[in-house]
Amino acid sequence: MAITSIKNLKEFSTNNDRFEGAHTLCPGCAHSMIVRELMNCTDDNLVVAANTGCLEVSTAVYPFTSWDTSWIHIGFENAATAVTGAEVMHKVRKKKGRLKDNDAPVKFVAFGGDGSTFDIGFQWLSGAMERGHDFTYICLDNENYANTGGQRSSATPVGATTSTSVAGTHSYGKKEKKKDIVSIMAAHGAPYVAQLAPNKWKIMAKGFQKALETEGPCFINTVSPCCTEWKFDPKDTIGITDLSTDSLMFPIYEIIDGHELNILYRPKNVISVEEYMASQGRYKHLFKPQYRHIIEQVQKDVDAKWDLLQRREEARI
Amino acid sequence: MQDLKLLANDNRGRSQLEAGFDLxxxxxxxQGSVLPSFDGDATGIANMKAEERxxxxxxxxxxxxxxxxxIKPVFNRDICIDCQNCWVWCPDSSILSRDKQMLGIDYxxxxxxEVCVEVCPTNPKSLLMFNEHADLEESLASWPEKKKKEKKSEEA
Structure with missing residues (x-):
């Protein structure tokens, strides 16, 4: 595989973009940062499929496409299915010698939002992981259905207000906990599963390269702050991502072969969940006296999760 | 500074209208329609610069x-250290970098x-936001001076 150098940013920047501008994602959207980084960390041919979501509707606005690779969109749920179909076809044609360039390496990548990964496309993704195709699934997790107006998804954390879990006098927003998709995918026995964030570009690029190199189904959950629905200023996208990784709301780690857990980033100064929540408008109501206990509850959950991750890393289970 | 001959099409957004593009x-x-990203062969696109495609x-x-x-970002070449932070985090692929050098912005x-301004590490920043209609020369002339680090008082 022709991997590109990620030794430092200067060398990384000599890559030629294969994800073009003038797409219609919001200014400051982290989706395109993540997608650009994936396209830049390899020189191989890519076959990309996308679930319905912000990324799909904004990068393929008729008559334009922002993708300089093969790209396909079918339905809300089945990017994983579509790309595994393409992978099988490529394998068979290669075996029969029917490809134009039989030796050219091709990588198969599927993108999905959190709605199509955690909820709607979950069965399709699970099936594709079980069948063991050689592809990489990347979830752009912005914790709500941002494309349709910010409805709650099963990725929305406790206490966040969304258009279908509105905070008010009788409610503090979403009451249910976020689904632990990384552990679920690792439980499929996938060779490489990780949670990454765009502010740590080198860790993320390394993770992407590892996933593309690894044979078999790989899953990566990436944090993608949504300035529209999380309600912060577009210029703070990277700052909010810093807060999310430093407050351990989004710990960065990988799980190899379903059991070998490595923590990839340990924040020097762990900040409180309160500080992370104060940076966003969707948690504003939690700072009212009657809902303060929710922040404490989330902090407890986050600490317990971090403790569990460290224990798992040590015990190799 | 922005007179860069890097852009393949100098009539962006109008090319189709002028060519009598029938949409x-x-x-x-x-169903099954295909939009080709490139005219002709697209082999080896990953190793071609934008101006060669x-x-x-x-x-x-x-x-x-x-x-x-x-508001638009204005780039000051004199202060830039080519760290490429803006390149890696620009969500719109509009930082023009060639041979490890930051050259300008694809307007x-x-x-x-404003993400590029936020991640710029220099002092003063080598990218700043100005009004969309601000003049380039005037913007560069009004660039802020280097800020001195605030010394911590000895008592503290």
Whole structure:
């Protein structure tokens, strides 16, 4: 595989973009940062499929496409299915010698939002992981259905207000906990599963390269702050991502072969969940006296999760 | 400074109108339609710079979103240290970098989100936001001076 150098940013920047501008994602959207980084960390041919979501509707606005690779969109749920179909076809044609360039390496990548990964496309993704195709699934997790107006998804954390879990006098927003998709995918026995964030570009690029190199189904959950629905200023996208990784709301780690857990980033100064929540408008109501206990509850959950991750890393289970 | 001969199409957003591009309506497009990103062979695209590629009229590279912007980033070459932070985090692929050097901003694709200004590490910043209609020379002339670090008082 022709991997590109990620030794430092200067060398990384000599890559030629294969994800073009003038797409219609919001200014400051982290989706395109993540997608650009994936396209830049390899020189191989890519076959990309996308679930319905912000990324799909904004990068393929008729008559334009922002993708300089093969790209396909079918339905809300089945990017994983579509790309595994393409992978099988490529394998068979290669075996029969029917490809134009039989030796050219091709990588198969599927993108999905959190709605199509955690909820709607979950069965399709699970099936594709079980069948063991050689592809990489990347979830752009912005914790709500941002494309349709910010409805709650099963990725929305406790206490966040969304258009279908509105905070008010009788409610503090979403009451249910976020689904632990990384552990679920690792439980499929996938060779490489990780949670990454765009502010740590080198860790993320390394993770992407590892996933593309690894044979078999790989899953990566990436944090993608949504300035529209999380309600912060577009210029703070990277700052909010810093807060999310430093407050351990989004710990960065990988799980190899379903059991070998490595923590990839340990924040020097762990900040409180309160500080992370104060940076966003969707948690504003939690700072009212009657809902303060929710922040404490989330902090407890986050600490317990971090403790569990460290224990798992040590015990190799 | 912005007179860069890096852009493949100098009439972005207008190329299709001028070429008499016949677009199919929503009810005329059939299932399985393909929009080619490039005219002709697209082999080895990953190793070609933007100015070497033959973009088709369907590629969003030939389109523009400049009208989204109310403030624009202005780039000051004299202060830049080519760290490429802006390149890696620009969501709109509009930082023009060639041979490890930051050259300028693609104002047809920039949406004015200010992420590049936030991640710029120099003092003063080598990218700053100005009004969309601000003059380039005037903006560069009004660049702020280097800020001195605040010394911590000895008592503290």
């Amino acid at each position: 199919l309506g929503w009810d005329e497009v059939t 033959t973009y088709s009229g369907y590629n969003s590279y030939t389109a523009t979103v400049a009208s989204w912007r109310v 047809d694709h920039c949406k004015g989100c």
